[in-house]
Amino acid sequence: MQDKSLSIAEPVESPISQKIGASMIAAAILCALIAASGPGAAYPILFFWGIIVLVFAGTISYSIPYFKAIPGVKNNGVMQNPATNRGAIAWGVAMLMTGFYIILYWFPSYLEGLIRMMDPLSIILRNTKADHWFLYGAFYTIAVLVMGIKFIAKYKYSRYQVIRTISVMFFQLGFAFLIPAFLMKLNQPEFYFSYFWPLKYSYIFPNDVNNLIQSGNIGVFMVFWGLVMTFIATPILTYNYGKRWYCSWVCGCGALAETLGDPYRQLSDKSLKSWKIERWMVHSVLVFVTITTALLWLNSWKNGTILGDASGLFAQWYGFLIGSVFSGVIGTGFYPIMGSRVWCRFGCPMAAVLGLFQRFKSKFRITTNGAQCISCGNCSTYCEMGIDVRAYAQKGENIIRSSCVGCGICATVCPRGVLKLENLAEEGRFEPYKRDEL
Numbered sequence: 001m002q003d004k005s006l007s008i009a010e011p012v013e014s015p016i017s018q019k020i021g022a023s024m025i026a027a028a029i030l031c032a033l034i035a036a037s038g039p040g041a042a043y044p045i046l047f048f049w050g051i052i053v054l055v056f057a058g059t060i061s062y063s064i065p066y067f068k069a070i071p072g073v074k075n076n077g078v079m080q081n082p083a084t085n086r087g088a089i090a091w092g093v094a095m096l097m098t099g100f101y102i103i104l105y106w107f108p109s110y111l112e113g114l115i116r117m118m119d120p121l122s123i124i125l126r127n128t129k130a131d132h133w134f135l136y137g138a139f140y141t142i143a144v145l146v147m148g149i150k151f152i153a154k155y156k157y158s159r160y161q162v163i164r165t166i167s168v169m170f171f172q173l174g175f176a177f178l179i180p181a182f183l184m185k186l187n188q189p190e191f192y193f194s195y196f197w198p199l200k201y202s203y204i205f206p207n208d209v210n211n212l213i214q215s216g217n218i219g220v221f222m223v224f225w226g227l228v229m230t231f232i233a234t235p236i237l238t239y240n241y242g243k244r245w246y247c248s249w250v251c252g253c254g255a256l257a258e259t260l261g262d263p264y265r266q267l268s269d270k271s272l273k274s275w276k277i278e279r280w281m282v283h284s285v286l287v288f289v290t291i292t293t294a295l296l297w298l299n300s301w302k303n304g305t306i307l308g309d310a311s312g313l314f315a316q317w318y319g320f321l322i323g324s325v326f327s328g329v330i331g332t333g334f335y336p337i338m339g340s341r342v343w344c345r346f347g348c349p350m351a352a353v354l355g356l357f358q359r360f361k362s363k364f365r366i367t368t369n370g371a372q373c374i375s376c377g378n379c380s381t382y383c384e385m386g387i388d389v390r391a392y393a394q395k396g397e398n399i400i401r402s403s404c405v406g407c408g409i410c411a412t413v414c415p416r417g418v419l420k421l422e423n424l425a426e427e428g429r430f431e432p433y434k435r436d437e438l
């Protein structure tokens, strides 16, 4: 009898269900394009539910082989598939996603049909008609949920992967979509309890803080929450668990990268050059947002005399360059070409802060049992942050890298159980792990 725990994963179901699933998702995209061109406003309920049903049913149908597969993680064919090897389909998807972001940010009037399609849901949740940001939030949440289902099907034998995926789906649906909507319904400021400075940079800018405080007790609590999470909870949690507590369990950007971006994680650049560029870029963004925040507070304290008319300019430029162009158009639109964590690696100031803690003051590490490594390279290939995990494993060194988001995929795809994500004592974390002594 075959020992399932030693088998190479192979789906037992015909890929016909995947073809049906892919066709349904293509039909949903077509429906969205038709809705955007006008009919979405005339038949909002028909198009809204039509798209939702097609997307969810298509994803479940596509995931059937994963649900039925025997133990293991199946990545067969990713290097040959034109959708995942920077082939024609990948370029088509990248252009579609990038085009959507460009229209969303700068020409939202072209999405009028789609936006009106969202009116019934927006009125139920927020008591007001939809706008392009509500449309974006809904699409984003649906993407995390449906691709989260697929991710769970694919990695179902890893408890760590299943639980953390449920976690990001929960935070995206609850904290980044439903709660802000209900707050609006209650005439309170729209606030995202799962985003903090410096990722949500404006939450401690003087204007936002003043507006929140003036809005009443709930606004005061929001300011308090933002400050506590930024200056107290973040250092404590990162000390104990590394940056994974946020990047792979809570953050919406991480949620999309882990779910929608999962088919593209092998595309991340592993070169030394990209590592150097990454360090310069991500820390420059952090310096920029820190100086901007300090300047705005100094300016506010001096009654606007320092920056004068340019008061809002810093925030506007930061919002345009980093918030829109980098995190949206490049960070997400280019998933199929540059991998799933471009924004997290090269642009996210929150990742930079968490990474500094993780590198210099944290209990988190990935231990490696080098003697077991067969140098297959799975870990390095599927590391979405471009870390050459195998190089550490071969030397039996602990992996303590500021960029590691603790997704755990390297450990999940390792056929030899070489890698382990751990939060041990801070002392000796750079020492090789001696399993026999523990």
Ligand code: SF4
Binding pocket: 382, 383, 384, 385, 386, 387, 389, 399, 403, 404, 405, 406, 407, 408, 409, 410, 411
């Ligand atoms: S080293 Fe492993 S846990 Fe860290 S980001 Fe890469 S794949 Fe994820």
Ligand code: SF4
Binding pocket: 372, 373, 374, 375, 376, 377, 378, 379, 380, 389, 390, 393, 410, 413, 414, 415, 416, 417, 418, 419
């Ligand atoms: S996946 Fe495991 S066995 Fe393969 S190179 Fe990485 S650590 Fe070694």
